[in-house]
Amino acid sequence: MKQIQMTKNPPFSLISTKKIIQMNDVSTSYDSKNFALENINISIDRGTNYSIVGQSGSGKSTLLKLMNGMMIPSKGTIRIDYVSPDINNKKFKKMMHSIGYIPQSLGLVKNSTVLENILLGALPRLNKIQSLFNKFPEHEIKEAMKIISQVGLTGKENRKAYMLSGGEKRRVAIARALMQKPTILLADEIVSELDHVTSREIMDLIAEAQKRMNLTAIMVHHDIQLALEYANRVAVIKEGQKILEIGVEGDTIVDFQTGDMNNEEIMEMYADDSKK
Numbered sequence: 001m002k003q004i005q006m007t008k009n010p011p012f013s014l015i016s017t018k019k020i021i022q023m024n025d026v027s028t029s030y031d032s033k034n035f036a037l038e039n040i041n042i043s044i045d046r047g048t049n050y051s052i053v054g055q056s057g058s059g060k061s062t063l064l065k066l067m068n069g070m071m072i073p074s075k076g077t078i079r080i081d082y083v084s085p086d087i088n089n090k091k092f093k094k095m096m097h098s099i100g101y102i103p104q105s106l107g108l109v110k111n112s113t114v115l116e117n118i119l120l121g122a123l124p125r126l127n128k129i130q131s132l133f134n135k136f137p138e139h140e141i142k143e144a145m146k147i148i149s150q151v152g153l154t155g156k157e158n159r160k161a162y163m164l165s166g167g168e169k170r171r172v173a174i175a176r177a178l179m180q181k182p183t184i185l186l187a188d189e190i191v192s193e194l195d196h197v198t199s200r201e202i203m204d205l206i207a208e209a210q211k212r213m214n215l216t217a218i219m220v221h222h223d224i225q226l227a228l229e230y231a232n233r234v235a236v237i238k239e240g241q242k243i244l245e246i247g248v249e250g251d252t253i254v255d256f257q258t259g260d261m262n263n264e265e266i267m268e269m270y271a272d273d274s275k276k
């Protein structure tokens, strides 16, 4: 078999495809008086499991909204796969469907079934006539059934969303996002209010999907322990600023912004912070 020769200096395109999200010195506000986020720098490699943690009101959801084009920065630049996330940007409009966004509210249609909710993820792939009659082709229904099985909802496809448990609702929201065939998955506090076991089940489900589909998953959490357990990197946000970017290497927690720190120091710092 012919082997691909790697040169010492690979062409630019080979290097450049690694970073899927780049935020440089980004600030934004809702009311032009106070910054909800200030001078944020974030760089995320493709295929990474990235978490954002922080107290309530620190700016976590705002960060996700900037990544999916729901908000635009008042200062700084954002590139999602080298495209500016602005819904007025034609290139971004095209790629929007490859960003699976699960809001805190999950956004399910309560009176629709599990299958109907999940099929919504395929809506942009329908042609005009199919959309007019809301008629999904057989191959999309098959795909939805495959995803239903992957998220552990087989047998519940005809159940209305309002009849599901909290964990099941989250499985539907994940399945709907996966139905989009995304390259990026953004999930806002998807395991908050769930018990320990169900939280892990949901996180495992996302981790499996991430590996299977080579997704870049960016998830907002309250629980730093859970974030560190699953994520390659965790950004800690405090009052609109990124104060730490950490990850687990072996049995220590590394601070990628300021150098090494041990596990205890960071946990103490976070514990103190959450008491305030």
Ligand SMILES: Nc1ncnc2c1ncn2[C@@H]1O[C@H](COP(=O)(O)OP(=O)(O)OP(=O)(O)O)[C@@H](O)[C@H]1O
Residues within 6 Å of the ligand: 030, 031, 036, 054, 055, 056, 057, 058, 059, 060, 061, 062, 063
């Ligand atoms: N629609 C809005 N209009 C005005 N201010 C807003 C709006 N949404 C959020 N904010 C403000 O922006 C700041 C950041 O809010 P954000 O929702 O991003 O925080 P969060 O860390 O996700 O909080 P939580 O954990 O409670 O969801 C807060 O001060 C909040 O009050």
